[in-house]
Amino acid sequence: QVQLVESGGGLVQAGGSLRLSCAASGRTFSRYVMGWFRQAPGKEREFVAAISWSGDSTYYADSVKGRFTISRDNAKDTVYLQMSSLKPEDTAVYYCAARGDRILGVGAKRYDYWGQGTQVTVSS
Numbered sequence: 001q002v003q004l005v006e007s008g009g010g011l012v013q014a015g016g017s018l019r020l021s022c023a024a025s026g027r028t029f030s031r032y033v034m035g036w037f038r039q040a041p042g043k044e045r046e047f048v049a050a051i052s053w054s055g056d057s058t059y060y061a062d063s064v065k066g067r068f069t070i071s072r073d074n075a076k077d078t079v080y081l082q083m084s085s086l087k088p089e090d091t092a093v094y095y096c097a098a099r100g101d102r103i104l105g106v107g108a109k110r111y112d113y114w115g116q117g118t119q120v121t122v123s124s
Contacts, residue, residue, distance in 0.1 A: 002026040002113040009118030020081040022096030029077040038092035047106035059104040086122045093117040
């Protein structure tokens with residue numbers, strides 16, 4: 001069992017930046033691929049980014065590539081999502097997730113553990 005808790009969400013104006021954090025506890029954090037997903041009102045849950053066990057590999061959705069950066073600090077059992085050049089369409093509840101294989105996958109169903117989500121609202 002892995003417990004994940006997101007933080008850092010809030011209200012930001014378009015063009016601004018925000019940094020989300022996800023703190024993990026339970027099983028060994030470094031042996032999980034970590035991902036970020038988001039869900040806007042009335043929309044399906046959408047993949048945002050994923051990062052490998054060591055942090056050496058990352059993968060991003062086209063919609064955020066070049067604007068968002070995923071990173072992890074295994075010594076702190078924490079994964080981050082640095083969001084820059086934010087747009088109103090980035091408004092969503094953001095979730096962190098963990099999976100016990102080595103696949104940087106985009107499908108939510110393959111992730112085993114989920115946080116409670118943190119709201120990000122980008123005003124125009």
